[in-house]
Amino acid sequence: MSxxxxxxxFGALDAVTLIDPHTHIDALSPASTTLADILxxxxxTELAHSAGMPREEIEEPGLAPDEKVGRxxxxxxxxxxxxxxxxxxxxxxxxxxxxxxxxTPDNWRSLYDQAATAMADPEWEQQVLAKSRLEAVFLxxxxxxxxxxxxxxxxxxxxxxxxLVFHLAEPTVRERLERATGVAPSKVAALREAIGNLFEHFxxxxxxxxxxxxxxxxxPQPISEAAAEQALARLLSDGSDAATEDRAxxxxxxxxxxxxxxxxxxxxxxxxxxxxxxxxxxxxxxGQDLYDSRVSLIQYRQLFNHFPQVVFPVSVLASxxxxxxxxxxxxxxxxxxxxxxWYSNTPTFIExxxxxxxxxxxxxxxxxxxSDMYKLEFALPKFGMYxxxxxxxxxxxxxxxxxxxxQRAVELGRQILRxxxxxxxxxx
Numbered sequence: 001m002s003x004x005x006x007x008x009x010f011g012a013l014d015a016v017t018l019i020d021p022h023t024h025i026d027a028l029s030p031a032s033t034t035l036a037d038i039l040x041x042x043x044x045t046e047l048a049h050s051a052g053m054p055r056e057e058i059e060e061p062g063l064a065p066d067e068k069v070g071r072x073x074x075x076x077x078x079x080x081x082x083x084x085x086x087x088x089x090x091x092x093x094x095x096x097x098x099x100x101x102x103x104t105p106d107n108w109r110s111l112y113d114q115a116a117t118a119m120a121d122p123e124w125e126q127q128v129l130a131k132s133r134l135e136a137v138f139l140x141x142x143x144x145x146x147x148x149x150x151x152x153x154x155x156x157x158x159x160x161x162x163x164l165v166f167h168l169a170e171p172t173v174r175e176r177l178e179r180a181t182g183v184a185p186s187k188v189a190a191l192r193e194a195i196g197n198l199f200e201h202f203x204x205x206x207x208x209x210x211x212x213x214x215x216x217x218x219x220p221q222p223i224s225e226a227a228a229e230q231a232l233a234r235l236l237s238d239g240s241d242a243a244t245e246d247r248a249x250x251x252x253x254x255x256x257x258x259x260x261x262x263x264x265x266x267x268x269x270x271x272x273x274x275x276x277x278x279x280x281x282x283x284x285x286x287g288q289d290l291y292d293s294r295v296s297l298i299q300y301r302q303l304f305n306h307f308p309q310v311v312f313p314v315s316v317l318a319s320x321x322x323x324x325x326x327x328x329x330x331x332x333x334x335x336x337x338x339x340x341x342w343y344s345n346t347p348t349f350i351e352x353x354x355x356x357x358x359x360x361x362x363x364x365x366x367x368x369x370x371s372d373m374y375k376l377e378f379a380l381p382k383f384g385m386y387x388x389x390x391x392x393x394x395x396x397x398x399x400x401x402x403x404x405x406x407q408r409a410v411e412l413g414r415q416i417l418r419x420x421x422x423x424x425x426x427x428x
Contacts, residue, residue, distance in 0.1 A: 002395060003408070009399075010391035012410045019421045019428060020137040020379060021313075022211070022270065022370035024338065027139055027155035030377045031125040035115040036065035037230050038091060039072050041374065042355045046287030051078040055284050066112055073108040083346050087381035094131065094380055125376065136427065138370075141199055144180035152206035156427065158201045158270070161208045161319055164195070165254045166215075169235045169242040183202065186236065188228045192257055199261045208425040210262050211270035211312075212255070215277070216292035219299035222306070223253040257302060262310045269310050272341060273297070291317035291343055292307050312422055313338035313367055319349040322356060329361045336424060337361060339370040340386070350389050355397060355421040358412075367424065368416035390416065422424040 032038050045058050053075045058068070079085045092098035096114045100107055118124060128134075138156045141147065143164055147157050167173045168185075178184045181197040199210075231249035231294075235242045249269065262269045274295040280288045297314075304312065313336045316325050322344070328335045337357050340350045357366050369386040371379050394409040422428035 001398065005395040006388075006391045008406065009395055009409060009413065010388055012406075013387045013391055013413045013417060014384075015133075016133050016414055016417050017133050018372075018379070018383060018418060019135055019168055019423050020211075020371050020383075021367055021425060022135045022140070022158075022315075022372060024140050024372065024374045025137055025155065025376065026374075027150035030137075030376050031119065031128055032115075032377050033119050034065040034069075035112045036068045037375050039069050039088065040114075040282070040376055042286035043377065044072060044079075044088070045284045047084060048072050048075040048080050049284045049287060051075050055282065058284055059278070062380075066109075066166045069108060069112055070105075073103060073105055076103055083385065087378065087385070090106075090381040090384065091377055095128065095377060105221055112416060128376045128380075132376070132383070134376070134379050138377075140211065141202070141207075144176045147202070147205040147207075147397060157202055157205055157207040159198065159207055159267075161210060161212045161254075161258055165212060165251050165258070166247075167239070168250050168254060169240060169247055171239050174236075185232070186224055188253070190233055191232065191254070195254070195257055195261060199267070201264045203265050203267070203423075204402065207267070208427055209268045209270050210258060211272070212258075213272045216274050216295035218251070218255075219258075220255045221252050222244060222256050222304045228253040256303075259307050259310055263307055266309075268313055268336075270313045270315070270338065271300070272315045272317075273300075273340075274321060291321075293318060293320055295321065297321075297324050304328070304335055308334055310334060311336060313424065315339055315341040317342055317344065319344045319353055322349075322353040326353075326356050326360050329357070329365050336367060336420075338367045341372065345372070345382075347385065347389055350386065351393060355393050358393060358416075359397070362421065363412055363415055364420060366416055367420050389416070 049055055049058060053072070057071050076085060089098070089101070089103065092103065092111055096111060096118055097304050098111050098114070103111060121127065136156055138158050140160045141157050141428050142160060145157070165178070174185055175192050181194040183190050183194040183197060185191040195246060227249060231246040231253070234246045235250055259269060259425075264362070274291050275289050276292040278288050279290040290403050311334050314325055314328070315338045327338055329337050340353060344350070344353060368390065369383060371382045373379055373382065390413050394413055398404040398409045398412070399406055418428070
């Protein structure tokens with residue numbers, strides 16, 4: 001009964017047209033052009049490297065796409081147990097009519113050619129969107145992105161602010177800011193004017209969020225203008241050699257200013273909390289960062305209290321932080337749980353974390369899932385995984401355990417999948 005119930009709920013949820021609220025899609029090149037764009041996703045390169053593949057074989061300069069795929073396939077048999085490889089096989093089956101159970105050294109070439117033929121179709125992007133039931137996706141845009149050349153109702157801009165907050169000491173970042181805004185950040189007032197110009201530019205091009213990835217030790221707090229002025233002067237004079245204290249002061253000042261502009265422009269501020277960069281410097285590209293359990297949301301208490309009008313969709317890197325996030329969303333009206341990020345994005349952690357959120361947080365305060373994808377082809381298997389888990393949790397914990405009707409459970413699922421994205425970000 002439980003399995004049949006889950007299948008019925010999944011069928012209803014699978015029919016929902018989606019808006020993906022966080023991706024790394026390049027709006028000017030959203031779909032893959034070869035299978036290497038898919039198999040080169042950092043999940044696969046870092047897993048293959050972890051399983052014994054030398055980094056040099058993965059990242060050899062000038063490596064042809066088919067050669068890269070052929071090399072990675074040699075290690076796929078070691079990854080067959082992982083959920084990530086199941087995404088790859090599902091993608092191959094659903095998008096490229098792959099009929100085998102595994103991708104092997106004997107069959108990868110035919111799959112590569114099938115994929116190349118499909119991707120060469122001028123309508124490939126539209127086909128992937130349709131098969132994935134994707135209406136729109138949020139982007140991750142550098143602050144100096146001109147936001148030109150694409151449909152901003154389908155590919156929705158999002159102002160990514162990591163460089164502004166953490167790398168303002170770098171001359172190249174300040175030069176980019178001046179080129180993008182026409183304002184040299186030579187004084188605090190000018191810096192705020194430049195940031196305001198960014199918000200005007202992004203919102204005028206349909207941006208629906210501001211976002212940032214935050215290290216475990218960051219604790220935002222208000223900084224006086226005088227202290228910021230002194231720190232900025234030293235950053236301008238010392239550049240890349242600026243003192244850690246001055247960098248930290250300006251990071252807090254810029255971050256706090258971003259929250260103020262989010263208030264003014266009524267933008268949600270996505271916080272992705274807890275990533276510790278370059279823990280494994282010898283790792284492959286994007287396979288060097290890990291979570292740090294020393295992070296706590298108590299570090300953000302001043303922020304959440306000071307900006308009650310700003311909605312903060314919060315992602316945490318590790319499932320071990322989920323109970324704290326759930327509790328903050330339980331108490332703070334402006335804190336929203338957001339997806340299952342990175343190392344939490346496997347079925348065991350998703351089921352545990354999703355169950356806790358559904359049982360403890362108002363239904364209106366949960367953004368169920370985002371793909372975090374770099375190419376459109378990953379939406380289908382990733383959202384498929386999440387919808388299967390959502391159907392399981394709704395079936396077992398709500399319909400069976402709490403005797404909800406199936407229709408009521410489906411309505412909750414639809415709200416988590418789509419409705420809250422519309423309401424929180426003002427899209428759809």
